[in-house]
Amino acid sequence: MKDTFDEKSDRQRWMSTLARAAEGRVSALLDAAMPRPGFTWLRAPEIGSTMVRGRAGGTGAPFNLGEMTVTRCALTLENGAVGHAYVQGRRKADATAAALVDALMQGPEAAQIRAAVLDPLIAEHAAKTKTRAAKAAATKVEFFTMARGED
Amino acid sequence: MYVAVKGGERAIESAHTWLAEERRGPTEIAELSIPQIREQLKLAVDRVMAEGSLYDPDLAALAIKQSRGDLIEAIFLIRAYRTTLPRFGHSEPVDTGAMACDRRISATFKDLPGGQILGPTFDYTHRLLDFKLAAEGETPEAATQEADEARVPHVTGFLNREGLIEEAPQDDTPPPDLTREPLEMPASRALRLQALTRADEGFTLGLAYSTQRGYGRNHAFVGELRIGSVPLDMDIPELGFSIEIGEITLTECETVNQFTGSKTQPPQFTRGYGLVFGQSERKAISMALVERALRWEELGEDFEGAPAQDAEFVLYHADNIQATGFLEHIKLPHYVDFQSELELVRKLRREAGADQVQEAAE
Incomplete structure (x- = not known):
């Protein structure tokens, strides 16, 4: 089985947070926090796919379920920090912003970026998940047994 | 046998512009947007993603719009687009x-x-047409309840x-891939x-x-x-x-x-x-x-x-x-194939003396 979230490194966690952010959110939060630093491309944003796999019976041997669109890019900041991004969908602007945040998180701006970008994204994702779970919970069947007296 | 092979270009171009006009429909009716299709015809989008074998709701919605709601045509568009994408890798098997x-x-x-x-199921609905949906402005809200977060x-x-x-039992044999x-x-x-x-x-x-x-x-x-x-x-x-x-x-x-x-x-x-x-x-x-x-x-x-x-x-x-693909190709020109069949049937009929039978009947 896959590793649980807690076993992941800090960088894995923030890259995941950036990848699943809603469209435009990483850019909006980053631009509100600071002017964008200068950078050069290691790999300009590129759209491709990843093959999604499932397991037979949910837990058995893997099989190919179908592909999903993915955008990736990599860049270097002027201070030499390298940022990578892989995000779901065809979202070059979001991948660029995510790679910038990834690079900034490795430098002196980390604390500022964490507070201004990552924490709000985590809260937004948690709120979205919670709202959906609450709607599902309201459709949970509460069985009760009718009392049938024998007398 | 001479077969005309040119001359269809103008007709094809006109057919395509007419298709575009018919797709849009009367301009006094608002045009469908991709987000409207993605969010309000979600199950059609899901089907196009599943059978198109590419998870991308926006692309599936675009394909549905382009295909005028013909889902197999939309799936075709998605499959064709899919082949243009470089593959970056594969996911871990989903848990x-x-x-x-x-x-x-x-x-x-x-x-x-x-x-x-x-x-959000159709089960237990009465499957009666809901004419309230034909009137505009409904924004229903789902009930909520505290959820437990257990797996x-x-x-x-x-x-x-x-x-x-x-x-x-878990097994990590790399799976074969029929797209490859x-x-x-x-x-x-x-x-x-x-x-x-x-x-x-x-x-x-x-x-x-x-x-x-x-x-x-x-x-x-x-x-x-x-x-x-x-x-x-x-x-x-x-x-x-x-x-x-x-x-x-x-x-x-x-x-x-x-x-x-x-x-x-x-x-x-x-x-x-x-x-x-x-x-x-x-x-x-x-x-x-x-x-x-x-x-x-x-x-x-x-x-x-x-x-x-x-x-x-x-x-x-x-x-x-x-x-x-195979079914619909038979509607495309098969003039030469058909000519040869026609020749063959005429020849067989001649040999069978069908001409005389025909004459006798007349």
Whole structure:
């Protein structure tokens, strides 16, 4: 089985947070926090796919379920920090912003970026998940047994 | 024989501009936007993603708009686009046990850990046309209730604990990929699952129904049906670790089927499996039934000659793009082929003396 979230490194966690952010959110939060630093491309944003796999019976041997669109890019900041991004969908602007945040998180701006970008994204994702779970919970069947007296 | 091969260009161009005009329809009616299709015709979008074999709701919505709602045409557009994408890698196999379930029901256990969650279902609706939808302005709001955040266990998991059902032990054999190598027989289970998850919903439904009616019957119960989102982890080779690159909605159906047993093995239920992109429970249940029927050989059952048991028949006819491609090509010009047939029939008729028979009749 896959590793649980807690076993992941800090960088894995923030890259995941950036990848699943809603469209435009990483850019909006980053631009509100600071002017964008200068950078050069290691790999300009590129759209491709990843093959999604499932397991037979949910837990058995893997099989190919179908592909999903993915955008990736990599860049270097002027201070030499390298940022990578892989995000779901065809979202070059979001991948660029995510790679910038990834690079900034490795430098002196980390604390500022964490507070201004990552924490709000985590809260937004948690709120979205919670709202959906609450709607599902309201459709949970509460069985009760009718009392049938024998007398 | 001289056959005119030029001259259609102007007609084709006019046909295409007329198609574009018809697609748009009367301009006094508002144009559909991609987000409207994506959010309000979500189940059509899900079907196009599942059978187009590419998870991207915006592209599926665009394909539906472009195809004027012809879903097989939309699937065709998605399949064609898919081939233009470089492949960056593959995901870790999804952990459906970690699904944030919108819906999770079991037809085999009433009180199961995690509960029966109905979700946004058409079940229990009266299937009467709702004329309120024809009037504008409804923005209904769903009820909410505090949710517990525990992982929802699979039903087969607790049947497994008693040894009552065959296990699906983890195995990490890299699966074959029918988008890279042609589908050849005999097809492994992994290949059958890949072919079935992108198979035409109608074809899969018809075959699944045939098993229920007795053609390869396997007594399926829906052990569990769940719909919800799962995180998708992908290994990033240049970084040497995996990250969660997104979340996708899946529908999973696990069936509990008639048992097998032998002198060495006590009787056990068997299983069928369906897993499909998006919210498509009809497809997922159908897939599980057909998948189970195709397992007859590995489970030591008899081949009854039922269509759903015949892997070659099922897998070679389940893909609606292959099928429609071959079917629809017969409407394209076959003038030369037909000329040769025509010549042949005339010759045979001459030889049979048909001309004289015709003359005599007149």
